[in-house]
Every structure is written in C-alpha cells, then in structure tokens.
Amino acid sequence: MKDEEVDYEKVIRELDYLHNNIQHGFKVQTFIKFPCPWIDYNDEQKDSYIKQYGFPNHREILRYEIFIDVDSENKKEGKKHADLVEARLDKQRIYYKRWKSGGDGEHFHLIYKKADMDFLFKYYPLPVVKREIVKLLLGEKLITPKGIDSHICLYEKKLVQIEHMMHRKGCIKTMVKSRFGLNEMPKKIVDILEGHKKESDNRKRNISEMMKNQQLIETKCIPFLEGATINGKNIFKINDGYYRAMFALVSEYKKRGYDNEKIHVKIAEWKTNIPKPISPTINTFKTNYTIKHSNGTAGCNFIRELLEELNVSEICKDCPLSAK
Numbered sequence: 001m002k003d004e005e006v007d008y009e010k011v012i013r014e015l016d017y018l019h020n021n022i023q024h025g026f027k028v029q030t031f032i033k034f035p036c037p038w039i040d041y042n043d044e045q046k047d048s049y050i051k052q053y054g055f056p057n058h059r060e061i062l063r064y065e066i067f068i069d070v071d072s073e074n075k076k077e078g079k080k081h082a083d084l085v086e087a088r089l090d091k092q093r094i095y096y097k098r099w100k101s102g103g104d105g106e107h108f109h110l111i112y113k114k115a116d117m118d119f120l121f122k123y124y125p126l127p128v129v130k131r132e133i134v135k136l137l138l139g140e141k142l143i144t145p146k147g148i149d150s151h152i153c154l155y156e157k158k159l160v161q162i163e164h165m166m167h168r169k170g171c172i173k174t175m176v177k178s179r180f181g182l183n184e185m186p187k188k189i190v191d192i193l194e195g196h197k198k199e200s201d202n203r204k205r206n207i208s209e210m211m212k213n214q215q216l217i218e219t220k221c222i223p224f225l226e227g228a229t230i231n232g233k234n235i236f237k238i239n240d241g242y243y244r245a246m247f248a249l250v251s252e253y254k255k256r257g258y259d260n261e262k263i264h265v266k267i268a269e270w271k272t273n274i275p276k277p278i279s280p281t282i283n284t285f286k287t288n289y290t291i292k293h294s295n296g297t298a299g300c301n302f303i304r305e306l307l308e309e310l311n312v313s314e315i316c317k318d319c320p321l322s323a324k
Contacts (some may be wrong), residue, residue, distance in 0.1 A: 006165060006166050006172060007164055010163075011055070011164045011165050014162075014164060015059070015162065018062065022062055022064060022065070023063055023064065024042075025041070025042055026040070026041055026062055027039065027040055027059065028041050028059045028060075028162065029057075029058040029059070030049075031057060031168055033168070037053075039056075041059070056162060056165075057167065058160065059159065059162050060160075061160050063117065064117045065109060065111055065112075066109075066133055066134060067108070067160055068107065068108035068110070068137075069152065069157065070082045070085060070105050070106040070108070070150060071105050071152070072104060072150035074104075074149050074150070078104060078106055079106065080148050080150070081106075081145055081148050081150035082098065082108075084148075085108060085138060086098055089137065092137065094137065094179075095110065095179050095181035095183050096109060096179055097109045097163075097180055098177045098178075099174065100176055101167060102161055102165075102172050103168075103169045103171070104169075107161070111181075111182055112133075112185060120190075120193065129193065132189060133186065134154065135154070136186055136192060154240055158289070221303050221304075221315050222249065225245045225248055225249055225306070226249065226270055243290075244302075245306060246286070246287070247290055247302075248302060249270065251302075253266055260292070267287055267291070303316075304316055
C-alpha cells in the first residue's frame with residue numbers, strides 16, 4: 001500500500017480531536033524503518049519535524065485512554081478474538097472504537113471520564129489501574145481464549161499506531177466500528193485495586209520486617225523467575241511472560257531496597273538465562289522504563305498469576321511473604 005493512500009485530513013482530524021477534547025498535549029513519533037525522536041503534537045517545531053522525518057505514525061497512549069491490544073500473528077485468529085471482545089463490550093454498553101492496526105492485530109480504544117481516572121490515579125499506579133480495568137471488562141477467559149491463537153497484551157504499552165495512519169508493516173490503520181463516548185468507571189474496580197494494594201503492602205511490610213531482623217528471605221517464586229526457564233517452564237509461552245516477569249523482579253528488588261544501578265546489574269544477569277532473543281531496541285527501552293517507573297507494586301497476586309499460567313502455583317505454598 002502506497003503512502004499517498006493515507007488520508008491526512010482524517011489523521012489530523014482524529015489527532016486534533018484527541019488534543020482538544022481528551023488530553024491537551026501528547027507525544028507523537030515517526031517510526032517506519034527506524035524509530036525517530038518523539039515530539040509534542042502541539043510543538044511549534046512540528047512542521048520542521050515532519051519535513052525531516054515524515055508525518056508521525058505513532059502516538060502515546062493517553063492518560064484517560066484504555067487500550068485493548070488483540071495480539072495475534074494470524075489475522076483470522078485475531079479477528080475471531082476481536083469479535084468476541086466486541087460482543088463482550090457491547091453487552092456491557094461500553095463505548096469504544098475498534099481498529100485494524102495496520103499490522104497483524106486489532107485495537108480497541110476506550111476513553112474514560114477524567115474525574116474518575118484522576119481519582120483512581122491519586123491512590124493507585126496508572127499501569128495497575130489500566131490493567132485491572134481491562135481484566136474486569138473482559139474476564140480471564142477472553143484474555144487468552146481457548147482454541148484461538150491470540151491473546152490480550154496486559155503489559156503496559158506506551159505507544160500506539162496513529163488512527164488512519166500508515167503502519168511500519170505497510171498497511172493503514174482503519175476503523176472497524178465506532179460506539180464512541182465517555183465511559184464511567186466500573187463500580188467494582190476500587191474493591192479490586194484495594195485488594196491488590198493490601199497484598200502488595202503486606203508483602204513490602206513482611207520483607208521490611210525480615211530484613212530488619214536480618215532474616216533470610218526464603219521465597220521460591222523469585223529464584224524461579226530469575227531462572228527464566230526451569231524444568232521446561234518457559235516464560236515466553238505465556239501472555240507477555242517476559243515483560244511481566246521482568247516487572248515482577250524489578251518490583252521485588254525495589255522492595256528489598258536495591259538502587260537502580262544494582263537492579264540494572266541483576267536484570268542484565270537475568271537476561272543471560274533467556275532462551276529467546278528479544279529486539280535490542282524494545283529490550284533496552286522496556287528495561288529502562290520498567291526500572292525507572294516501577295515502584296514495587298507487583299505483589300503476591302501478580303506473581304501468582306504468572307505461576308498459575310505456568311502450572312507451578314505450588315511454589316507459593318507456605319510462602320512467608322503471602323498476604324495474610
């Protein structure tokens with residue numbers, strides 16, 4: 001598909017709407033053959049940027065936006081999965097826009113009321129809020145549906161293909177369906193987030209008490225994840241396993257008081273155990289972002305979910321750090 005097929009009026013109209021009505025100021029980026037620098041959408045130098053790098057095709061995911069990424073290497077399988085997601089959202093009367101990404105997957109964009117989201121962000125980390133909303137809306141069965149080669153990415157993403165714009169794989173992001181409006185926050189979400197916060201705080205407190213008493217922290221889950229693959233249990237075989245494991249490890253190291261330099265060393269050592277190569281650009285970006293922004297929010301429930309997907313949840317039995 002040729003670049004002149006992009007309808008730039010549609011692209012600009014969509015970006016202007018987001019800028020003027022949803023979030024004043026967000027970053028965009030050109031990424032076709034290689035990633036270019038980021039720039040604010042309302043930057044005065046935007047025209048010069050476009051002359052040098054071309055029109056941006058990536059934008060950051062907005063603060064008030066829930067992004068559901070249906071990820072599949074098989075477009076037919078991805079469509080099956082996306083159809084199920086659409087039916088689920090329609091049943092709950094959720095407002096959304098569904099898009100073909102221009103690559104292999106499909107995207108759902110949901111916008112929530114600013115006041116609701118800002119209230120939650122005062123008390124809970126943004127990535128946790130967004131992840132739990134997706135899980136609540138879809139349910140576990142739709143995150144990784146049985147019999148369909150597709151899954152929902154739960155690891156926090158920072159960028160997304162710009163609407164109506166060319167994907168680096170050569171196709172244009174096109175709208176499938178729109179039921180657009182502002183969503184209200186699900187009533188159950190506060191109870192869910194409170195539960196996660198409580199078990200994370202319990203884990204932090206238990207670690208702190210054990211370190212204060214110079215007591216050896218004998219958990220089985222962290223050594224298991226540090227091994228990356230043990231007894232044939234490969235973290236790459238589960239949904240976003242690599243990034244979820246790294247997030248869990250970084251969170252745990254921060255709870256134990258390690259500084260960022262020591263954490264970088266620990267994660268570098270961990271990567272030597274990983275059997276599957278990761279894109280160097282994505283690898284470096286994700287590592288730096290996770291270490292910089294993680295504040296120790298991954299608790300026992302987060303780690304237990306990983307272990308359950310690997311069918312090794314017995315590791316958690318009699319753990320001294322489990323939430324009481």
